[in-house]
Amino acid sequence: QQQVKQSPQSLIVQKGGISIINCAYENTAFDYFPWYQQFPGKGPALLIAIRPDVSEKKEGRFTISFNKSAKQFSLHIMDSQPGDSATYFCAARVYKLIFGTGTRLQVFP
């Protein structure tokens, strides 16, 4: 019940395309859903986050879509760029942050 399931494990996208990463959860006590971005050799960094009373949040090219009834949320990266190539983690908070398994995104020129 404490798990956050993330897919796909890896994603290859052409420059300018849309990258979509999906996450699903079971625990309805989760109250905060952030996405973290990790570049090789670095620690994860907060990218964007959403609370369950909102269905969508957009920051620049990054959008979170949240479906409370389906217990799913996703990250959309519009106009993907080579600089977006990184590992992305969804997460969910109850009294601690639980991370998904990560998605390695590669954006080719």
Place this chain on the structure above:
Amino acid sequence: DTAVSQTPKYLVTQMGNDKSIKCEQNLGHDTMYWYKQDSKKFLKIMFSYNNKELIINETVPNRFSPKSPDKAHLNLHINSLELGDSAVYFCASSQDAASGELFFGEGSRLTVL
């Protein structure tokens, strides 16, 4: 000026040895964490301290002992190292225990031979 800094960045050691990793944050945050990232990139919380008090202690072997001398510092000592301890250990901090915005250090890569 690094917000969350960990030392050392790399550790290579033999099985059975004892090692420590140090972490410091200059963000004025109340809460600090240790996370373990394995070879498959899974990130798992190990410990969390809030104002020097241990608040999260996941099912981690007793060989791992965190210590927080003050709220800006969190160290991790590992006794009797095993092959399975090889991983990247991340220190992180947050404004308070309720915050989901964590600031991570750059990690300490531990290799046990």
